[in-house]
Amino acid sequence: MTSHKAIVSGISGRYAVALFELALESKALEAVESDLSTLKAMLDESADLRDLVSSPLYSRDQQTAAIEAVAKAAKLGDLTVKFLGVLAANRRLGALGSTIAAFEKLIAHHRGEVRASVVSARKLTKTQLGNLEKKLKLAVGQDILIDASVDESLLGGLTVKVGSRLIDDSLKTKLDNLAIAMKGVQ
Incomplete structure (x- = not known):
């Protein structure tokens, strides 16, 4: 557990470590990795999605509802959907891109x-x-x-x-x- 924390840092690192450990525990690393890859591509392609996750103008409820709709449309797994819900509830969707990058570092380290x-x-x-x-x-x-x-x-x-x-x-x-x-x- 401490080795994971040494690889990434900051808020996005803490969220990435938590998601990584949950995915590892539930044997869903590949599924979560695939989901996050899909989200990363969606963030790269959609200015509206980038606006949704980064703008403070949207309320917590609006962000939660919107990110759940995005997750449903993208057919993301349960663990990823719950994780996105936690980010939205804690007003941390702005850290989604850096959290995905931190998760990728953790996966790469895990695989050597x-x-x-x-x-x-x-x-x-x-x-x-x-x-x-x-x-x-x-x-x-x-x-x-x-x-x-x-x-x-x-x-x-x-x-x-x-x-x-x-x-x-x-x-x-x-x-x-x-x-x-x-x-x-x-």
Whole structure:
């Protein structure tokens, strides 16, 4: 139990630990993980849902009713629905996104996996992601889960963040460093 608390922190961490322990106890880790993945995608796609969970203008009852309707429409499991009800009742729906992220960290730790955040200038192919995953696994010594995203402002290359380590091999950073070096020459 204390090892879980060391992985995540803050309010969202406490809620994530509680949900993780309940899911582990009731042998529903995979179901809750799937539910939270669905919720995460819904939050990413819907400005209205983001507004619902973060706006203080909605009353506790309005948030509770709305999040229950969302959960029902998404066909989320009982444990996840109850958890969302607790968040709404405690006026903590604003922490839903960070709670999902904390839960993902707990799941990864439970499985012995490490999350790597990879940002590239263009979308990586499955082959490229597979090769990168193999190389990161060799470097880190653990299984790697890659969260890939695209940032066209990088121009080329990519940035990789594993834990507290950041590897920035983007063309934008190289050009910025070159510009700084050229200023020193003048």
